[in-house]
Amino acid sequence: MGGDRHRLAADGAIHVVAGVLSDARGRILLARRTAGRDLAGAWEFPGGKVEPGETPLQALDRELHEELGIRIDRAEPLIAVPQAYPDKRIVLDVYRVGSFTGKAQGLEKQALAWAPPDKLATYPMPPADRPVVAALTQASLCL
Numbered sequence: 526m527g528g529d530r531h532r533l534a535a536d537g538a539i540h541v542v543a544g545v546l547s548d549a550r551g552r553i554l555l556a557r558r559t560a561g562r563d564l565a566g567a568w569e570f571p572g573g574k575v576e577p578g579e580t581p582l583q584a585l586d587r588e589l590h591e592e593l594g595i596r597i598d599r600a601e602p603l604i605a606v607p608q609a610y611p612d613k614r615i616v617l618d619v620y621r622v623g624s625f626t627g628k629a630q631g632l633e634k635q636a637l638a639w640a641p642p643d644k645l646a647t648y649p650m651p652p653a654d655r656p657v658v659a660a661l662t663q664a665s666l667c668l
């Protein structure tokens with residue numbers, strides 16, 4: 526979405542936002558990257574690139590609305606992960622979505638999975654998403 530109009534951080538890294546959403550049973554939403562995209566088949570925390578003029582939360586709300594059909598009511602920053610991929614550098618800016626409206630659906634034909642927190646580590650993920658699992662594990666230990 527949005528072609529190449531993504532936002533570059535001061536150091537040239539692409540600013541990407543992602544959301545951690547849970548259901549009433551505490552399971553966490555993962556979306557599978559579709560064929561033809563980079564990292565196809567990997568399970569990611571859903572999100573995408575921040576466009577010029579957007580705040581990270583506006584970008585996250587737009588991406589989750591486009592991809593899943595939901596709207597964010599409340600979200601808090603969880604972790605920001607700098608990651609070098611072969612062709613680019615990104616910063617994955619991850620928010621814990623405390624409350625959202627709507628039922629998540631794979632509107633871009635992507636598979637969705639609601640994963641129990643202790644099973645997250647078993648899903649193949651983009652490298653930037655791995656530290657998010659560690660941060661979530663850490664956060665739940667601190668509850």
Ligand code: C5P
Pocket residue numbers: 526541542543562563564569570571572573574610615617651652653654
């Ligand atoms: O989804 P999109 O292709 O716009 O994401 C931009 C870049 O951020 C891609 O390289 C993608 O692999 C990466 N990304 C990621 N983890 C996510 C979302 C996106 O590593 N949860």
